[in-house]
Amino acid sequence: xxxxxxxxxxxxxxxxxxxxxxxxxxxxxxxxxxxxxxxxxxxxxxxxxxxxxxxxxxxxxxxxxxxxxxxxxxxxxxxxxxxxxxxxxxxxxxxxxxxxxxxxxxxxxxxxxxx
Amino acid sequence: xxxxxxxxxxxxxxxxxxxxxxxxxxxxxxxxxxxxxxxxxxxxxxxxxxxxxxxxxxxxxxxxxxxxxxxxxxxxxxxxxxxxxxxxxxxxxxxxxxxxxxxxxxxxxxx
Numbered sequence: 001x002x003x004x005x006x007x008x009x010x011x012x013x014x015x016x017x018x019x020x021x022x023x024x025x026x027x028x029x030x031x032x033x034x035x036x037x038x039x040x041x042x043x044x045x046x047x048x049x050x051x052x053x054x055x056x057x058x059x060x061x062x063x064x065x066x067x068x069x070x071x072x073x074x075x076x077x078x079x080x081x082x083x084x085x086x087x088x089x090x091x092x093x094x095x096x097x098x099x100x101x102x103x104x105x106x107x108x109x110x111x112x113x114x115x
Numbered sequence: 116x117x118x119x120x121x122x123x124x125x126x127x128x129x130x131x132x133x134x135x136x137x138x139x140x141x142x143x144x145x146x147x148x149x150x151x152x153x154x155x156x157x158x159x160x161x162x163x164x165x166x167x168x169x170x171x172x173x174x175x176x177x178x179x180x181x182x183x184x185x186x187x188x189x190x191x192x193x194x195x196x197x198x199x200x201x202x203x204x205x206x207x208x209x210x211x212x213x214x215x216x217x218x219x220x221x222x223x224x225x226x
Contacts, residue, residue, distance in 0.1 A: 004158070033213070040124070040218050040219075041218060042121075042204060042216040042217055042218040042219050043159070043204065043216040044216075045213055045214075048213060058213065090158050090159070092158070101147050103149075103161045104151075104159070104161065104214065106158025106159050106160065107158050108156070108157055108158050109156075109157075109158055
């Protein structure tokens with residue numbers, strides 16, 4: 001049981017380049033999330049998808065787009081990367097978070113550096 | 116976005132000691148308070164969680180203490196071990212809303 005799988009694990013981009021981070025979960029969860037983690041800032045929600053076919057902005061959505069391709073897959077796209085987007089990105093999935101409970105299951109992260 | 120404050124930013128404890136991490140929140144509508152543990156190079160994983168209808172929850176060496184009136188909650192790690200060295204995040208949520216995470220505490224347990 002793989003859980004949440006993210007690709008790539010590492011990526012270096014130049015300013016202005018675009019890329020897509022891929023995420024897949026095999027736990028049949030309805031909800032999926034993209035977070036970024038920066039030192040001293042904790043985990044900040046970029047976008048989430050409460051169910052297949054829906055996406056919503058989180059705390060820090062600017063500069064990102066997402067696609068919920070199907071129930072398993074949720075991708076994050078940077079259209080024109082900026083140095084401020086250098087971060088570690090985590091995909092997560094869950095059930096029941098919006099019911100005020102439940103557990104987030106995280107992938108192992110994608111470390112992105114924008115030069 | 117409602118804020119969750121967390122302290123200390125980093126903590127060094129001797130093996131066998133007690134590690135204490137504190138969090139405070141503002142939104143009184145929060146009704147679920149989990150703690151996540153993250154090892155280097157890994158994603159966070161749920162460690163323990165509490166609801167405000169109880170003042171304490173214990174799972175093995177890990178205990179959450181909750182003070183509703185003060186809007187504070189804390190994680191206690193008893194008999195701390197080097198394997199507990201990790202970053203710990205507190206979080207809070209309410210029905211219909213996603214989690215808000217604290218900034219994290221890096222714990223180092225010295226052998």
